[in-house]
Amino acid sequence: MNRIVPVLEKSLLSRDAFRVINLIICLLYFMPSTFNVTNIPMKIAFAWGGIIVLYEVFIKKNFFKMRFSWLLIGAMISFILTIIINRENFLIPSIYNFGYLLITLIVIFPADFSQSEEEKKKKMVYFNNVFIIIIFLAALISIYQFIFLISYHVPTGTPGLLARQGFIEHRLFGVYTSPNVGAMFGYTSIILSLISVLISKITKTIRVFYMMNFIVQIFYITLSSSRGAQVVICSFLVLFLLLFANSKFRKSIREVLPVKIKWMVSILLVLLVYFSFGTNYAKDFLATIPVSIDRKVEVIESNESDKTPLPEKEVILQHSSDNSEISAGRFTIWKAALKVIRPTLLFGYGETDFYGNSDAKFLKKVDLDTTDVNELKRAHGNMHNGFLQVLVSSGIIAFICIYAFYVLNIFSLLKTFFRSKVNYAFLGIVLIFILSIFIDEMVEAHVLFNKRDVISIVFWYYLGSISYLYLKKGELI
Template identity: 25%
Template sequence: MKESILRKGSQATGFKLLFLALTLLSFNGLTANRSVLTWIAYAVTAIGIAVLVIRVVCFKKYLHAKGLFLLIAFCGSYALSALLTRQYGLSENAKALVWMAFQYFILYTYDTTSDGTAEKKEFYIISHFFMAYTFLAVAAGTVMLFADYYSYTEVNGVVVILGFLWNRLWGVYSDPNYGAVFSAITIIMSLYFYKDAKKPLKALYIINIVLQICYIAFSDSRTGMVSLFCALLVYVYLTALRSKKLEAKKAFARGVICVLLAVTAAVASFAAIKVVSVSTSEFKKWQYEHIISSDKDKTDAQKEKDKQKLEIGRQSNDINGDVSNRRFAIWGSGLEIFKTKPLTGVTFRNYVPYAEDKLPDTYLVNNDFIEFHSMHNSFVDILVSQGILGVVIIAAYIILVLVLIFKNFFKFKGEKYKYNTALLSIIAPIFASMMFYSETFYMNTGGAFLFWLALGYLIQSVTSKNPETKEITPVK
């Protein structure tokens, strides 16, 4: 019985669901920055520490997880950076280390004695929890769009936006870019689970895919579009590569066909997004002309301005003609900060106070908009937060992971190959999004959660000696 308790405690599926709920609600405009999240965070912290203790007790099962010691070194590097910049704040960095520990040592670190069956069952549960959430979130956002609803309020000192504003749909997401990447992930999950589902569930997967494509269009998120493009490239290419219809083809011909299919699918997704965006804009204009524009208190100029607000898609003047939307300036500012402390960095949570003290004229804290608390690029975040030391450690980890994946991925066939393909296709859009906003490292987001969870599952799967993982029976 004791062994059973330890096994379930170290697996910690319940904790992971609660942790995922926290990350999702933290970027939900209805719950973000509200006191209820503080209590959920306390619960997640307490349970997470208990899970870590159990894993220490059962350390032999986790000690040989690939990359574990590099992640420990990465946390150690962050702790060193925090100590060296403690005059700018220490408590926030302590919290950051706790979340990093949960991501690296609970979500990623896997049981090396497991055959992967328990992890695949867990993946099914967590994926459907996530898909149910994104389905409800996007459905609610779509209602807001067609109801012309929006709100712009301040919650505990932070501006929270809901609905359709500035020619893009926020919906219930506090940041439409994160929401759009969630949609890309949901599309991959739905495609993967669709194949073995019964008809009623297949219909739900299709509806969810359509809704998620619509949200990416409505949100006008370029990050979301790039993420979906990358996700479909990986998923369609790898799926087609093992298609029975292409087995008779020679390797080169099969590879070319798979690339063409992947590119076609990715380009088709862009076309679908454009069609949804344009057609919805035209519908909303028609709706305005026939229902709303009869308001006699408004001049023709005011009506035309209101009509333009109904169009989906930001105009060039919305981002001041800057194709990067200030990212280039932020990255340049990050490099300025890095040069002042190149070896160990200044930590993610101390960007602003450090810059205000040492570089008061740098763009991060001195511009015509706001103080930026991240570099909008995960790799610039690491460079500035942990300096050369952190970059070297994480580069070694990334190289190790890539070698393990490319060395072992194509050794598997059947259901395990499909499972690995789904995991890699979930990681791909999150990795792509890291180029455009802060994600995965130092961030307690749904994307970071799924990245580390899926990466742990994938590395466990491709390094497992078990050639096949038992197929999980879908919900009837």
């Protein structure tokens, strides 16, 4: 038995292995052109994660050693009450959501207290490289689709719902579920490459690859016309520039990056100006590149009335003329969500896809107009706001516990950054990356209660890493 346990801890019970394999599955899930190849692997990963949850809770107990974990325990207990209260409407979906919540908070989030500093760094770089390689290839394929104006539809896991792929509606979806998703993945891959450079000695070949990925992702983000991603990137760049006001940060990052501070600042300013004002000019130029093809690839035959027409001869890169992409109708979704949560504010519903996972008869007591109903149906459970996603899913009690946890962690990490001796470059970059995700949460829902979300995996992994390193053990990475 003593021989079996170490073997299991390095394989079946390894949270590092689970993070990486689950990351790959979730990345492919957000690429409809894989034709639902992840259906069975997702179920296996869910069961695998459940096994590790039990092992962690009763044997390893890493989660309970994390700072402020008692707040997350409070949120979990509150969500159990949510499941009980909503058992007639959402028993199975809410249990499913609770499973993902446990996997996120108990498997992905906690650091491994038995690992050495060097081992932690190797695991991080490996995790980062897996993410970067997949997103690099996905972006390359997507740009190829743009150059040859390839567009098509593929079936999704939701009956009757088709996913747009390639260059459609004047935006580059590429192989992703949406341009916004692809842009956020591209942004995240750039940040992860920067983190890898900060925590490990990277070979020249890897540096060249990171630079190639940077260029490819800039192209994809520009072609995606994602306003949300632009706001997130600009917020990160502004925070990055503010970090240079700290002399300890300047010294720390100068020791790692072979670039003078003035050149770093200049590059950041150029990027900030580009994403603030220059993308429209870039899109005008990029619109001259595609080679028009006469036929459009259709993966399935469909009589859907909203089938996307063939690309026009003139390539236009912009949002739809009716301005429906102003938050993609998010304001009306938010309004409907706020109405829905009123009758059950304390504990929420346990699920947000009201019309996909139930008959929604219980919503008759809510004063919803036709627009509200249509928007909730169109949202398919995505409130396009991380704060509302948590509130509607779990209620205000769990909401307070979760966001108190965020605030206490970030406040403590900021205090550590300014008052303690740490790796200022690493901690500073990860902190502003996490803060930029919170900015994105204003228009998207990634961090919690959005099953299989890739940004959530990265967010919780790095929050757990810096929380452990700087709040619990006081070790330097």
